[in-house]
Amino acid sequence: MLHVNENYSKIQASYLFTEIAHRVSAHQAANPDAKIIRLGIGDVTEPLCDAVVKAMHKAVDDEATRKDFHGYGPEQGYAFLREKAAKVDFQDRGIDIAADEIFVSDGAKCDCGNIQELFGHDVKIAVGDPVYPVYVDTNVMAGRTGANDGGRYAGLVYLTCDASNGFVPGPESAGGADIVYLCYPNNPTGAVATKEQLQKWVDWANANKSLILFDAAYEAFIRTPGIPHSIYECEGARSCAIEFRSYSKTAGFTGVRCGYTVVPKGLVAYAKDGSPVELRPMWTRRQTTKFNGASYITQRGAEAIYSPEGQAQTKATIDFYLENGRLMKEALSALGYEVTGGGNSPYLWVNVKGDSWEFFDKLLKKANVVTTPGAGFGRAGEGYIRISSFNSRENVLEAVERLKKVL
Numbered sequence: 001m002l003h004v005n006e007n008y009s010k011i012q013a014s015y016l017f018t019e020i021a022h023r024v025s026a027h028q029a030a031n032p033d034a035k036i037i038r039l040g041i042g043d044v045t046e047p048l049c050d051a052v053v054k055a056m057h058k059a060v061d062d063e064a065t066r067k068d069f070h071g072y073g074p075e076q077g078y079a080f081l082r083e084k085a086a087k088v089d090f091q092d093r094g095i096d097i098a099a100d101e102i103f104v105s106d107g108a109k110c111d112c113g114n115i116q117e118l119f120g121h122d123v124k125i126a127v128g129d130p131v132y133p134v135y136v137d138t139n140v141m142a143g144r145t146g147a148n149d150g151g152r153y154a155g156l157v158y159l160t161c162d163a164s165n166g167f168v169p170g171p172e173s174a175g176g177a178d179i180v181y182l183c184y185p186n187n188p189t190g191a192v193a194t195k196e197q198l199q200k201w202v203d204w205a206n207a208n209k210s211l212i213l214f215d216a217a218y219e220a221f222i223r224t225p226g227i228p229h230s231i232y233e234c235e236g237a238r239s240c241a242i243e244f245r246s247y248s249k250t251a252g253f254t255g256v257r258c259g260y261t262v263v264p265k266g267l268v269a270y271a272k273d274g275s276p277v278e279l280r281p282m283w284t285r286r287q288t289t290k291f292n293g294a295s296y297i298t299q300r301g302a303e304a305i306y307s308p309e310g311q312a313q314t315k316a317t318i319d320f321y322l323e324n325g326r327l328m329k330e331a332l333s334a335l336g337y338e339v340t341g342g343g344n345s346p347y348l349w350v351n352v353k354g355d356s357w358e359f360f361d362k363l364l365k366k367a368n369v370v371t372t373p374g375a376g377f378g379r380a381g382e383g384y385i386r387i388s389s390f391n392s393r394e395n396v397l398e399a400v401e402r403l404k405k406v407l
């Protein structure tokens with residue numbers, strides 16, 4: 001008999017966004033004239049910048065000629081992109097990462113999900129709570145957890161992120177985990193970690209032979225000097241961390257699809273007999289076997305982000321989103337709400353002083369504003385909502401006025 005992977009049945013239905021969509025459409029049906037403003041989405045709203053568009057047009061023209069046509073590319077990514085990423089994202093910041101440690105992909109979500117294939121089934125996984133659900137669900141699918149009980153899976157270590165630890169838990173709560181997923185700036189809380197906080201994780205991982213999977217998808221939003229953009233800013237991180245990068249929020253590539261993963265040379269996990277096994281060749285093997293590369297056109301577009309024009313244009317777009325966040329944070333703070341995030345992140349994490357879903361309903365029904373209830377990101381998200389800065393200025397200003405009236 002053909003059996004399914006029973007682990008899939010453990011996964012909680014994607015209750016959060018389905019339920020939001022259901023409530024929003026019911027509200028719209030009951031109020032057809034309501035102009036709903038969506039501040040729940042994590043998708044960008046501004047178009048690709050000029051430097052990227054020009055580079056992609058040129059790449060299409062390349063593909064139209066016999067001389068410059070590109071078919072299958074290298075599975076790890078074209079050297080032109082890996083070299084620019086290594087230089088601008090790391091070496092120019094004094095970080096020791098080489099082009100051949102960078103693996104270009106079609107985005108960070110796939111890499112965050114695929115990386116766990118490299119590890120044994122018995123490894124102990126630690127995740128934040130609240131959390132970006134991909135880290136959890138991919139490990140559930142792989143059979144590394146027990147059943148879900150009240151929103152938490154047996155066998156996972158949950159690192160509570162709340163006001164008591166400034167939404168940045170430390171390794172003292174990691175309970176012997178072999179792998180910890182860290183994400184800063186964080187989705188959903190918008191919190192950032194200081195170098196000292198990350199260094200503690202790196203020291204812990206090296207001491208315990210554990211691995212940090214560091215998701216830096218939102219690093220381009222960091223504006224406060226001294227806040228690390230990369231885990232490799234910490235001493236010793238090359239021997240205990242893999243980092244995920246994404247052009248989605250950096251440069252509006254959510255639809256174009258491109259990102260990369262850094263796997264340093266010399267980074268190891270262990271075989272059953274205790275002998276070290278290098279992860280970089282394993283990831284190379286995984287990618288060359290199962291992935292055929294991001295398209296040439298896409299990678300030429302990503303390369304253009306690193307040109308002086310591309311850097312200036314992408315920074316301007318992120319500044320625009322950050323200003324959206326600042327306007328909303330200022331208004332909510334003036335209304336007496338504690339708000340984490342913004343400033344170095346596109347997300348605001350608002351303490352609603354009550355039930356997440358009730359507050360969500362209130363904003364939907366009274367202000368026609370859609371947010372995301374924090375409870376949907378984990379048990380510790382109860383009592384919060386996430387507000388996204390990805391929207392037009394016009395909608396943000398209108399939303400602020402409506403929030404002022406309703407709250």
Ligand code: PLP
Binds near residue numbers: 110112217254
């Ligand atoms: N990591 C985090 C924390 C995210 O919030 C997202 C997207 O929302 C991703 C990764 C996915 O990035 P990509 O679009 O590159 O797949």
